[in-house]
Amino acid sequence: MSAIGRSLKRLEDRPLLTGDGCFAADNRADGQVHMRIVRSPIAFGRILDIETDEAKALPGVIAVWTAADIADLPPIDFRMTRIAGLEPYRQHVLARDYVRYVGDPVAVVFADNPYIAEDAAELVFCDIEEETPCLDATADPVAFMPERDPALLSEAAVITKSYGDMEAAFAGAAAIIEMELKVGRHTGVPLETRGALAVRDPETGVLTMYGAAKVPHYNRDSIARMLGLEPEQVRLSEGHVGGGFGIRGELYPEDVLVCAAACRLGVPVKWVEDRREHLMAANHSRDQVHRIKAAVDANGFVRGLVDTFYTDQGGYVRTHGGTVSDLAAALLPGPYLIPAYHVEGHIRLTNKTPSGTYRAPGRYETTFVRERLMDAIAARLGLDPMEVRRVNLIPEDRMPFDRGIEALGTHVLYDSGKYHDLLDRTLTRIGYQDLKADLARRRVAGEAVGLGIAFFVEKSGLGPHDLVTMAVQPDDTIEIVTGAASVGQGVETAMAQICSDVLGVPIERIRVIHGQTDRIAIGFGAFASRVTVMTGSAVKIAAEALRDKAIALAAPLLQADVRTLTLEMGCVVSRDSGATIGLAEIVAQSGKDLDAEGLFRADHMNYPYGIHVAQVRVDEAVSGIQVERYLVAYDVGRAINPMLIEGQIVGAAAQGIGGALLEEFIYNEEGQPLATSFADYLMPTCHEMPPVEVLLREDAPSPQNPLGVKGAGEGGITAVGAAIAAAVDDALGRPGLITSLPISPRRLHALLRR
Amino acid sequence: MTGTVTLSQAQPRRATASLSVTLMVNGAIHDLFIDVRTSLLDALREHIGLTGAKKGCDHGQCGACTVHIDGRRVVSCLTLAAQAQGYDVGTIEGLQGVDGALHPMQQAFIDHDALQCGYCTPGQIMSAIACVQEGHAKSLDEIREYMSGNLCRCGAYVGIVAAIEDVAARTQG
Numbered sequence: 043m044s045a046i047g048r049s050l051k052r053l054e055d056r057p058l059l060t061g062d063g064c065f066a067a068d069n070r071a072d073g074q075v076h077m078r079i080v081r082s083p084i085a086f087g088r089i090l091d092i093e094t095d096e097a098k099a100l101p102g103v104i105a106v107w108t109a110a111d112i113a114d115l116p117p118i119d120f121r122m123t124r125i126a127g128l129e130p131y132r133q134h135v136l137a138r139d140y141v142r143y144v145g146d147p148v149a150v151v152f153a154d155n156p157y158i159a160e161d162a163a164e165l166v167f168c169d170i171e172e173e174t175p176c177l178d179a180t181a182d183p184v185a186f187m188p189e190r191d192p193a194l195l196s197e198a199a200v201i202t203k204s205y206g207d208m209e210a211a212f213a214g215a216a217a218i219i220e221m222e223l224k225v226g227r228h229t230g231v232p233l234e235t236r237g238a239l240a241v242r243d244p245e246t247g248v249l250t251m252y253g254a255a256k257v258p259h260y261n262r263d264s265i266a267r268m269l270g271l272e273p274e275q276v277r278l279s280e281g282h283v284g285g286g287f288g289i290r291g292e293l294y295p296e297d298v299l300v301c302a303a304a305c306r307l308g309v310p311v312k313w314v315e316d317r318r319e320h321l322m323a324a325n326h327s328r329d330q331v332h333r334i335k336a337a338v339d340a341n342g343f344v345r346g347l348v349d350t351f352y353t354d355q356g357g358y359v360r361t362h363g364g365t366v367s368d369l370a371a372a373l374l375p376g377p378y379l380i381p382a383y384h385v386e387g388h389i390r391l392t393n394k395t396p397s398g399t400y401r402a403p404g405r406y407e408t409t410f411v412r413e414r415l416m417d418a419i420a421a422r423l424g425l426d427p428m429e430v431r432r433v434n435l436i437p438e439d440r441m442p443f444d445r446g447i448e449a450l451g452t453h454v455l456y457d458s459g460k461y462h463d464l465l466d467r468t469l470t471r472i473g474y475q476d477l478k479a480d481l482a483r484r485r486v487a488g489e490a491v492g493l494g495i496a497f498f499v500e501k502s503g504l505g506p507h508d509l510v511t512m513a514v515q516p517d518d519t520i521e522i523v524t525g526a527a528s529v530g531q532g533v534e535t536a537m538a539q540i541c542s543d544v545l546g547v548p549i550e551r552i553r554v555i556h557g558q559t560d561r562i563a564i565g566f567g568a569f570a571s572r573v574t575v576m577t578g579s580a581v582k583i584a585a586e587a588l589r590d591k592a593i594a595l596a597a598p599l600l601q602a603d604v605r606t607l608t609l610e611m612g613c614v615v616s617r618d619s620g621a622t623i624g625l626a627e628i629v630a631q632s633g634k635d636l637d638a639e640g641l642f643r644a645d646h647m648n649y650p651y652g653i654h655v656a657q658v659r660v661d662e663a664v665s666g667i668q669v670e671r672y673l674v675a676y677d678v679g680r681a682i683n684p685m686l687i688e689g690q691i692v693g694a695a696a697q698g699i700g701g702a703l704l705e706e707f708i709y710n711e712e713g714q715p716l717a718t719s720f721a722d723y724l725m726p727t728c729h730e731m732p733p734v735e736v737l738l739r740e741d742a743p744s745p746q747n748p749l750g751v752k753g754a755g756e757g758g759i760t761a762v763g764a765a766i767a768a769a770v771d772d773a774l775g776r777p778g779l780i781t782s783l784p785i786s787p788r789r790l791h792a793l794l795r796r
Numbered sequence: 797m798t799g800t801v802t803l804s805q806a807q808p809r810r811a812t813a814s815l816s817v818t819l820m821v822n823g824a825i826h827d828l829f830i831d832v833r834t835s836l837l838d839a840l841r842e843h844i845g846l847t848g849a850k851k852g853c854d855h856g857q858c859g860a861c862t863v864h865i866d867g868r869r870v871v872s873c874l875t876l877a878a879q880a881q882g883y884d885v886g887t888i889e890g891l892q893g894v895d896g897a898l899h900p901m902q903q904a905f906i907d908h909d910a911l912q913c914g915y916c917t918p919g920q921i922m923s924a925i926a927c928v929q930e931g932h933a934k935s936l937d938e939i940r941e942y943m944s945g946n947l948c949r950c951g952a953y954v955g956i957v958a959a960i961e962d963v964a965a966r967t968q969g
Contacts, residue, residue: 051906051907051909052906052909054914055905055906055911055914056898056906057914058911058913058914058917059888059898059902059905059906059911059914059917059918059921060848060888060889060891060892060898060902061846061847061848061849061887061888061889061918062848063848063914063915064847065847065850065915067841067847067850067851068841068847155831157831157833157834230949231949232913232915232949233850233852233858233860233913233915233916233947233948233949234850234852234913234915235851235852282913282914282915283913284850284913284914284915284916285912285913285915285949285950286913287949314851316854317852317853317854317855317857317858529913530912530913530914530915530950531912531913532912685909688909689909689912689950689952689955690912692951692952692954693912693950693951693952694951695951696951696953697949697951719853719855719857720853720855720857720858720947721855721857725947725949726951726953727943727944727945727946727947727953728939728940728943728944728946728948728953728956728957729940729941729944731940731951731953731954733954734954
């Protein structure tokens with residue numbers, strides 16, 4: 043029985059259920075000292091002086107550093123989407139000359155215990171000449187650091203992409219629709235805050251950082267470069283990771299500081315941030331304003347689309363470079379033909395926390411924009427919103443579909459998709475016409491209930507390649523080593539299933555080692571829904587090589603021809619004699635290692651797709667929105683473990699609901715963040731979480747990898763804002779009402795009174 | 797808007813006092829000499845070495861640090877270690893049987909796919925056990941209400957609620 047496609051229970055669960063997990067803060071080393079960051083309380087200003095004497099005098103304090111103490115450290119470089127002109131906006135590990143957001147690290151304290159470190163941090167005095175902060179990315183650009191370089195403005199780059207004949211598109215249009223749409227600032231907020239322990243071995247000089255996540259190999263190379271070490275002198279080790287969602291595991295100032303301190307102070311250095319710090323220091327995301335103009339024909343077909351958008355990048359450009367804006371620009375057209383498209387994305391610096399990627403970066407925002415447009419077209423032309431989508435969807439016979447633009451430096455080529463088919467299946471599943479009639483009846487009876495449906499295209503499986511090694515162990519288990527990372531999504535189980543499918547070994551006898559830079563030469567980590575596609579394919583290739591090697595080694599031992607041998611249930615079996623030999627036994631008898639490598643390359647990403655359906659009830663008395671029913675239809679190409687995929691989709695939908703209704707980083711006019719605890723940054727609890735139905739399909743396998751899989755990490759979040767906004771419009775009978783997320787009670791109340 | 801501001805108005809402070817505290821955790825006695833400010837969570841994690849309870853916010857707003865005191869659930873980040881003296885403290889590490897068998901709630905979390913990253917899980921399980929014992933697991937709505945103090949950012953709520961409903965049904969059987 044194939045191991046692929048089964049909802050096997052997770053290999054990861056047991057230690058997590060018993061308290062035996064080892065997360066970043068659970069690491070400790072003898073003689074460790076504790077690091078505490080002193081953060082700017084000011085959004086924007088010039089640093090005049092930083093006084094550290096009083097902090098240094100506190101008993102138990104070992105050292106206090108400011109930028110002057112680590113002047114040799116370069117700024118943190120880009121990991122992705124390096125766009126010309128972004129370099130001057132990179133963040134130094136401690137602020138130099140200026141502070142640019144509340145939370146900007148200005149000094150760092152090292153002490154015997156975390157309580158003393160925190161006390162000492164409060165004794166650091168910093169004189170800052172305050173300047174007027176820029177908090178609106180749509181406003182005219184201002185000087186980034188006026189005294190240092192008055193000519194360097196807060197617009198870091200403009201991304202332009204274009205195809206088709208826009209003039210012709212607008213010339214023959216039946217209607218022109220213009221809209222301004224906004225997605226608020228929110229982010230991943232994993233429940234485990236960031237943390238790290240850096241230890242330098244005095245004998246070997248090797249520096250190890252525990253608490254790594256997401257992209258350990260890349261960060262190892264960056265840390266080594268920044269500290270002037272060779273890559274082999276730095277080791278990153280990932281333990282359990284309490285949620286990633288895109289924001290965790292990027293190289294942050296604090297990671298560099300713990301490593302620098304372990305080297306320079308000669309003791310292990312531990313750092314664990316608190317929640318308040320996390321909410322003002324870890325990457326924020328979203329925060330885009332789009333101004334769109336669409337030319338449509340009488341059937342609602344979009345002939346041409348022009349978009350100008352502004353990404354509020356926050357105080358600096360961090361490791362993601364232009365990633366979010368680039369993805370937004372490239373993927374806004376989504377599942378629709380849209381023969382002419384022009385987009386101009388402005389990356390603007392402001393005096394808020396720097397932003398980066400969060401689950402479905404650029405797609406959550408642009409799916410909201412695009413699907414709001416589809417609903418607006420339907421309203422303007424008096425058409426059914428699903429019919430408008432139908433006339434615009436890319437037909438199956440146009441696949442693979444070349445969009446004619448690039449995303450993340452790869453050509454956007456939709457590999458496969460049956461969009462109309464999935465729409466039909468979804469509408470059938472929910473009983474679209476009956477459901478609409480039922481909701482209409484309830485509205486007549488006085489309830490504000492409505493339905494919203496939104497289509498999206500995701501992307502997954504970002505290359506360039508992935509490597510795994512695989513070896514049979516003496517105890518007859520199989521060890522897989524990958525440079526991928528696990529942020530809690532079930533990587534070990536999924537990889538074991540792919541391996542088991544080839545070798546027939548039960549997954550309980552397969553161990554997956556990930557996130558250890560000393561175990562494998564290369565690794566690209568876990569982001570962009572890439573692991574099952576890239577690493578999974580590499581596992582399959584390695585397992586097949588291992589199988590062939592096992593058969594070759596077994597042939598002389600069984601005195602059989604290789605053509606008569608097969609691998610079943612982890613044993614090589616002779617079809618002629620019925621003789622069998624286990625994998626570990628082959629190793630023992632042949633005296634040879636039974637191991638293999640798998641390298642998988644991909645030039646293009648692949649493009650899963652889906653539909654979100656939201657049914658909501660608005661309580662106009664309290665401006666509250668209750669999600670009564672939620673459905674995600676998703677084509678994953680091929681499902682390795684449906685239970686894991688459903689978990690990813692449902693969990694992502696929960697986060698999407700947070701971003702649509704609850705979560706927002708609000709700032710006051712001085713640039714002070716007003717959401718710095720869970721009392722103000724509201725995430726869905728089990729009280730707000732509706733049941734989520736998943737319609738999981740495998741109708742359009744990816745032709746670009748040997749498994750046919752597409753990623754599943756992000757599709758559950760992508761269209762939540764779009765679907766809920768449409769449902770609220772429908773519930774209130776006011777098409778086009780919702781143009782901004784989140785639809786918080788405050789915002790909805792203002793709209794209802796308008 | 798210009799002007800000079802000072803990063804901190806904090807006054808120099810005296811070194812804080814320490815005290816002896818005896819804690820009974822999962823049936824074992826621990827004598828500690830700790831800073832008076834030490835939270836029960838820090839005492840468990842940093843001084844006793846039981847790292848199962850997690851720090852998610854240190855403000856009593858996420859529930860990851862939930863432990864039992866005399867069988868009642870408390871957020872250990874808002875409980876001073878000194879306050880727990882004289883009581884029975886129960887943590888996730890004390891749930892398994894001597895043979896390593898999982899507590900029914902732990903098993904139910906596996907059965908209902910009620911976790912992903914696992915960071916909130918110890919707190920969820922401690923809270924869930926208390927929720928059932930309190931008699932607050934009689935309906936799905938009631939479970940959702942009485943478990944709303946435990947955040948799960950992976951969004952495994954559907955599985956968590958199902959696991960509790962399952963255990964409650966068998967317990968109340």
